[in-house]
Structure formats: structure tokens, C-alpha cells
Amino acid sequence: MKVLVTGAGGFLGRAVVVEALAAGHEVLAMHRPASLPEAEMVPAGVTVVPGDLRQGGSWRDALGSIDAVIHCAAAASGDLPTQLAGTVLATENLLAALPSGLARFAHVSSFSVYDFAAPNWPAVLDENTPLEPRPLRRDAYTQTKLRQERMVREFCAAKGIPLAVLRPGAIYGPGKHWDYGKALAIGPFDLIFAPLSRMRLIHVRNCAAEIVAVLELPEPGETMINLVDDEQPTHWGYHHGARGAGAPVGLAVPVPYLAVRALGALAWLASKTFFRGRARLPEWLDLPRQQVRWRPIRYRNALARRLFGKQQVRLSEGLQETVATTLP
Amino acid sequence: MTVESGAPLRAAVIGCGVIAHDHLAFLARTSNGRLVGLCDKSAALAQAACDHYAAAPVYTDASAMLANEKPDIVHVLTPPQTHDAIVRQALAAGAHVICEKPMTGTAAETAGLLEAAAAAGRVLVESRNLLFNDPVLSLLETIRAGRIGTVRECDVLLQLDFLAGPFGDTNLAGPGVDLPGGAVHDFLPHLVYLFQELTDTKEVKAVHGRLENLSGNPRAGFDFLDVLVDAGEARGRLRVATDVEPSAFRVIVRGSRASVETDLYNPFFRYEGPPDIGKRAPLGQMRAGFGLVGAGLANLRNKIGQHGTIHGMGRMLEAVYSAIRRGEAPPITPDDILATARMTDGIVALGAAR
Incomplete structure (x- = not known):
């Protein structure tokens, strides 16, 4: 297949390009103009398409012959207008430029679109979990990823394009370690919130391989797939594993989930009392966002396992190489 | 178009970028105005603004919005180089206009817009929220x-x-x-x-x-x-x-x-x-x-x-809306706007x- 990969210069996009090439696809890798790869670093089979999805340009001319899209591009940080431009406007421009008759659209969404309050005890989150019904109580990332996913789904439904919506967990690997499970650092101490809650980690190569594999799925219509590794360490376990691998972490101080929620409740009360409910709270004090990161939940990946089989990278191996790249 | 003193102003917003969020936050809470239309050349950005602040019809064509919604006042929040045409369009549709700064690139262009507003009998205000x-x-x-x-x-x-x-x-x-x-x-x-x-x-x-x-x-x-x-x-x-x-x-x-x-x-x-x-x-x-x-x-x-x-944005907009509803001069006058444009x-x- 001739595959367009958007966000090809990003953490996930780079791995997707490698996996797509390894799977025998011809790759059009869309990179932002200010961070184009050196020509000698671009492997055979990859054509670099310079362009920024936030505005039109010559990148649109390169899309005429593609068979499939893997849409990784999104703004992962910044304020709401920044993320609206980098995620929503970018997707609107991409959809407007796509040729008709695409064989498949693989959209990289996020676990953040789910309603983390929805699962009842014992909480399990899978593809049937409802989406966040009140995005405004969450952060800009959730708001824009929800909107982006809706736009892609509406577009593919209207055009009859087979769509796979892939919702990865926390993607880790060389260059991204999610603070090794700590919530805050105070001097030599690392506060581990909800130490026994699971992290929905997925190694970047596992994630990229499953995203690329979706291009070959026979399923027509729309498929939602959660991407998360089989091994889901606790925050404490991940921190401990990182220490064992040589990561420069502090001394772990576990803070039980109930204590975290109590802090959140106090912050909510203070916001209501002193700021008319408008206080801008950090994640660790904001009740809805606390749930997203620290609620004890099991993340089911049965569908991904059935479709894609065994994963390549084990947690111990992934952690070793992640730590190795951060050491001086 | 005559605005009854008791009726909130029917407001429309053109341009749903960064600064629009402050204008829309004002419109969501004021009793002096009511949002009747949102326009951006990106339907997705306009819809996002609509979902965030208030339900109002969403447009990608300013002419269609002005014709359909007949706003009393239009907030022009697009990039500066587009202001001249959009402000004139809004004035021609009989609306008062609040335009983000800089209203134009030169004092001559600003003077032209102020003359157009005067000829239309409408208020034209350049934002000076600070x-x-x-x-x-x-x-x-x-x-x-x-x-x-x-x-x-x-x-x-x-x-x-x-x-x-x-x-x-x-x-x-x-x-x-x-x-x-x-x-x-x-x-x-x-x-x-x-x-x-x-x-x-x-x-x-x-x-x-x-x-x-x-x-x-x-x-x-x-x-x-x-x-x-x-x-x-x-x-x-x-x-x-x-x-x-x-x-x-x-x-x-x-x-x-x-x-x-x-x-x-x-x-x-x-x-x-x-x-x-x-x-x-x-x-x-x-x-x-x-x-x-x-x-x-x-x-x-x-x-x-x-x-x-x-x-200060909400206060400025409240003062402008109140002045228009009372039929008084707005707190930012054409002379102020022109003087700023000349010095600029x-x-x-x-x-x-x-």
C-alpha cells in the first residue's frame, strides 16, 4: 500500500514509519517544514512530504495517489487554541485534502477520550466503555482528541472508507518515560500517587506495529481498538523497575489513591468557595483528571490481542532501553 | 436597524481564533447581548467555539451569517489584513462593529473605516482592553x-x-x-x-x-x-x-x-x-x-x-454594549482610534x- 503517515516526525510517527516500511508499504512521511529529516537519514521507500496540516500548501498535491492514511498528527500540549489548531484544524485540513477511494484510514486517537468514571467496580476499561460525556471538565487534550475522533468518524462514514480508530494508552520508549510513575518530586522524594493502580503503558514499537497491522485488517466499516501492553505495571512497580534499570529516580513515597481523592475534594471545595468553581487546578488536585491518571482500573486489550497477536517488546526490555537513553 | 433599549444586542462573532475565547466568554455571561451566530472559515473551529460557549448557528461564510442572523453587533476577530473588508461588510449589513486591534495597517485605512461607520450611522470600536x-x-x-x-x-x-x-x-x-x-x-x-x-x-x-x-x-x-x-x-x-x-x-x-x-x-x-x-x-x-x-x-x-x-476585555465589551444600548457614545471614540493609528x-x- 502507499501510506500517508501524518506527524511522521513525532515520537510515535517515527516508529510508525519504520514499522510501515518493514511491513512492505510505500510510505509518504509528512514532516513539519522546520524539522525535516536529513536526506541521508531517509530510508529507501520513504518519501518525505514537507507540510504543516494547520494550513494548506503543496503537501496536498502529494496525496493524490495514496491508498491509506495513518493519522498520528496532533498537538499534545499547549492551551486550548493551540491544541484546536494543531489537532482539530489540522484534521479538518487533512480530511479536505484526501483523495476519494481510500482503502483504509487508521486514526490514532487516545485513551483520554474515555469516561474514566464510568466503569463500575471492579473497574475494567475496554472499547465498550462510554466516551467522556462532559469534555469541558477535562483538559484541552481530551476536548480536542474527542472532537478530532468525531470528525474522522463522520468523514469516513460519509465517504464509505474503512476506519480503524486506535486508542493507545501511555506510549513509552526511548525519549518518553512518563516520569517513571511519579506524580511529584519533593527534594529527594518521588511521590507515587495511587501506587497500586495500573499504568496503561504501551511500548512505542508495540504501538506502531499494531497501528501498521491495522492496514491489513479485513474488517469493513468502523473498528475501535484499544492499544495497551499485556504487562500493566503499577505506578510503584514501574518506578521500582526504573530504579532497577538504573534510572535516576528519587526515593519512592507512596500516596494512597484515597488520600489523592481527599486532596482533590479539598481543592474542589476551595475552588467552589473562593473562586466560583473557576480555579485552574493542576492535574493532581483536579478530581476528574485525577481519575484519568490514578483510578484503579484494569485496561483490557483482548481485541488487540485477537487481531494482532503477540507483542514484540516486553516491559523489562522496554524499560531498559528507555532508561538507557536518558542516562548521561 | 433599530435596537430597542430593553433588548439585548444580537451579537455575531467572525473569527474563532485565540482572542475569540475572551469575547465569547463575555457573550456567555452578559445580559447586554446574546450570541446569534459564529463564523470562521474553519467549520471545525467555529463548531468548537459554539460547543464551548453557547449554542448558536455556525457559518463559514460571513455574508450568509449577516444575511440570516441580522446581528445588531459584530465582533471582527480575524487576522488584521482581513479586517477592512469584513468591517465594511458588517457595517453595510447595518451592524455595529467591535474590531480587534490593530483594526488596519495604516491610519488612512482606519480613517476610511471610521468614515464608513459614520456614514452608516453605526458604532465602530477598536478593542483596547488593557x-x-x-x-x-x-x-x-x-x-x-x-x-x-x-x-x-x-x-x-x-x-x-x-x-x-x-x-x-x-x-x-x-x-x-x-x-x-x-x-x-x-x-x-x-x-x-x-x-x-x-x-x-x-x-x-x-x-x-x-x-x-x-x-x-x-x-x-x-x-x-x-x-x-x-x-x-x-x-x-x-x-x-x-x-x-x-x-x-x-x-x-x-x-x-x-x-x-x-x-x-x-x-x-x-x-x-x-x-x-x-x-x-x-x-x-x-x-x-x-x-x-x-x-x-x-x-x-x-x-x-x-x-x-x-x-479587562469583559469590562470593555460591557461598557461598549451598554453605551450602544443606551444610545450614548462608546467609551472608545473615533478620535481616540484615529490618534492611536496615526502615532502607530x-x-x-x-x-x-x-
Whole structure:
């Protein structure tokens, strides 16, 4: 297949390009103009398409012959207008430029679109979990990823394009370690919130391989797939594993989930009392966002396992190489 | 179109970018207006704004929105180079207009729009929200109470790395903003109207200084301004810099009796003058120290409560809406707008002369 990969210069996009090439696809890798790869670093089979999805340009001319899209591009940080431009406007421009008759659209969404309050005890989150019904109580990332996913789904439904919506967990690997499970650092101490809650980690190569594999799925219509590794360490376990691998972490101080929620409740009360409910709270004090990161939940990946089989990278191996790249 | 004094103004917004969020937040809470339409050339951005603030019909075509919704007032929040055509379109549709600054690239274009508004019998206001910010209101109150005597000097010094945002993002093609003064021009009206209001001057005799591109970033056009302004009895310095830290928007006014200073990003208020001068100056410094501690606490509270640098926007819009509903002159007059545009022209000419 001739595959367009958007966000090809990003953490996930780079791995997707490698996996797509390894799977025998011809790759059009869309990179932002200010961070184009050196020509000698671009492997055979990859054509670099310079362009920024936030505005039109010559990148649109390169899309005429593609068979499939893997849409990784999104703004992962910044304020709401920044993320609206980098995620929503970018997707609107991409959809407007796509040729008709695409064989498949693989959209990289996020676990953040789910309603983390929805699962009842014992909480399990899978593809049937409802989406966040009140995005405004969450952060800009959730708001824009929800909107982006809706736009892609509406577009593919209207055009009859087979769509796979892939919702990865926390993607880790060389260059991204999610603070090794700590919530805050105070001097030599690392506060581990909800130490026994699971992290929905997925190694970047596992994630990229499953995203690329979706291009070959026979399923027509729309498929939602959660991407998360089989091994889901606790925050404490991940921190401990990182220490064992040589990561420069502090001394772990576990803070039980109930204590975290109590802090959140106090912050909510203070916001209501002193700021008319408008206080801008950090994640660790904001009740809805606390749930997203620290609620004890099991993340089911049965569908991904059935479709894609065994994963390549084990947690111990992934952690070793992640730590190795951060050491001086 | 006649607006009944009892009816809230039917408001429409054109342009759903960054600044629209502050306008829409006002429209979501005011009793003076009601949002009836949102327009952006991106349907997705318009829909996002609609979902966030208020349900209103969403358009990608301003003409269609003006024809269908017949707004009493239109907020023009698009990039500056598009203002002229859209403002004229809104005025022709019988609407009053609030336009983000800078309304145009030159005083001549601004004068043309003001003439069009006058001919249509509609109000046209260029946003100058910082005049309604708490620290600026404190400065004005102090000056008007005569506490600093006759105003002699006013320095307005902005240091902000705006090149880190869209103005300097070289991933995007074309200029960050299509104005004669480049990226500096987008901020310049703030500095000019603050100088004019605080010194009570409209015209300048001379402007000396530099308008340059120090970063070499082609998207910025100009990213550095440092000028001395001679306005007769008052003089001052206006500066925009991206290469110094921390971010600050310092305003200092010196008078024949005393001086006052504030910052619009992290507000404080420092008064240096009688009675704490001469031998009592150390007492004034101690008083300023306590004032700084209080300001720090207030700023912390304001940051948590999302009371930011744009907090004057709601007050400005409320004042404009109220004036229109009462049939009175708005708090920002055509003369004010034109004077700011003329002085801006004089400063921007420093860049053209290079």
C-alpha cells in the first residue's frame, strides 16, 4: 500500500514509519517544514512530504495517489487554541485534502477520550466503555482528541472508507518515560500517587506495529481498538523497575489513591468557595483528571490481542532501553 | 436597524481564533447581548467555539451569517489584513462593529473605516482592553487624582517571546501577521493607546528609535522596537523585545511630584513620592516591599482564579454594549482610534525607512 503517515516526525510517527516500511508499504512521511529529516537519514521507500496540516500548501498535491492514511498528527500540549489548531484544524485540513477511494484510514486517537468514571467496580476499561460525556471538565487534550475522533468518524462514514480508530494508552520508549510513575518530586522524594493502580503503558514499537497491522485488517466499516501492553505495571512497580534499570529516580513515597481523592475534594471545595468553581487546578488536585491518571482500573486489550497477536517488546526490555537513553 | 433599549444586542462573532475565547466568554455571561451566530472559515473551529460557549448557528461564510442572523453587533476577530473588508461588510449589513486591534495597517485605512461607520450611522470600536485592566485603572485613578502632579514621562515596555508562538513558527508559510510593522505591529496599538491615555496626549512631535528584526526569523517581519516618543509636554519610551526575560509588560509613569509603576502580566503598584521622599525614602521602600508581598499573593490568587492579562476585555465589551444600548457614545471614540493609528503609523515608519 502507499501510506500517508501524518506527524511522521513525532515520537510515535517515527516508529510508525519504520514499522510501515518493514511491513512492505510505500510510505509518504509528512514532516513539519522546520524539522525535516536529513536526506541521508531517509530510508529507501520513504518519501518525505514537507507540510504543516494547520494550513494548506503543496503537501496536498502529494496525496493524490495514496491508498491509506495513518493519522498520528496532533498537538499534545499547549492551551486550548493551540491544541484546536494543531489537532482539530489540522484534521479538518487533512480530511479536505484526501483523495476519494481510500482503502483504509487508521486514526490514532487516545485513551483520554474515555469516561474514566464510568466503569463500575471492579473497574475494567475496554472499547465498550462510554466516551467522556462532559469534555469541558477535562483538559484541552481530551476536548480536542474527542472532537478530532468525531470528525474522522463522520468523514469516513460519509465517504464509505474503512476506519480503524486506535486508542493507545501511555506510549513509552526511548525519549518518553512518563516520569517513571511519579506524580511529584519533593527534594529527594518521588511521590507515587495511587501506587497500586495500573499504568496503561504501551511500548512505542508495540504501538506502531499494531497501528501498521491495522492496514491489513479485513474488517469493513468502523473498528475501535484499544492499544495497551499485556504487562500493566503499577505506578510503584514501574518506578521500582526504573530504579532497577538504573534510572535516576528519587526515593519512592507512596500516596494512597484515597488520600489523592481527599486532596482533590479539598481543592474542589476551595475552588467552589473562593473562586466560583473557576480555579485552574493542576492535574493532581483536579478530581476528574485525577481519575484519568490514578483510578484503579484494569485496561483490557483482548481485541488487540485477537487481531494482532503477540507483542514484540516486553516491559523489562522496554524499560531498559528507555532508561538507557536518558542516562548521561 | 433599530435596537430597542430593553433588548439585548444580537451579537455575531467572525473569527474563532485565540482572542475569540475572551469575547465569547463575555457573550456567555452578559445580559447586554446574546450570541446569534459564529463564523470562521474553519467549520471545525467555529463548531468548537459554539460547543464551548453557547449554542448558536455556525457559518463559514460571513455574508450568509449577516444575511440570516441580522446581528445588531459584530465582533471582527480575524487576522488584521482581513479586517477592512469584513468591517465594511458588517457595517453595510447595518451592524455595529467591535474590531480587534490593530483594526488596519495604516491610519488612512482606519480613517476610511471610521468614515464608513459614520456614514452608516453605526458604532465602530477598536478593542483596547488593557485600558480596563485593574493596574491600568489604578494608574489612571492616581494620575487623575493629581497624586503624581503633571505627567512628564511614560514608559511602556513589553518583553515577551512571541516568536515561540504562531508569529515565529517557521513551520507555517507566509508572514505571522501581514502588517507593515510585522509582529511588533500586532502589539503596538496596546503600547500606543496606553501612552496616550496615561499622558493625555493625542499627537506626537517626533519619534526616534529602532524597529528591526533582531532574530532573523523571516516570519516575524519585525520583532524589536525601541523608540523615544516626544509628545510635547510628555515624553516616553515604548519597547517591544523578544530576546530578554522574564515576560513582563511594565508601565511606568513619572510626574512632576511622584512616579508610579506597574506590570500588566504580574501586577503590582508602586508609588514613589511624597511623603516618603528625601530622608523618608527608606520608609517608602519598606512600604513598597509590603505592597509587593501583597501583590504576589493577589497574583497567585488571580492565576488560580484565571483572572489573567485579558481580564479587562469583559469590562470593555460591557461598557461598549451598554453605551450602544443606551444610545450614548462608546467609551472608545473615533478620535481616540484615529490618534492611536496615526502615532502607530509614525512608529512603523521607522521600519519602512530602514
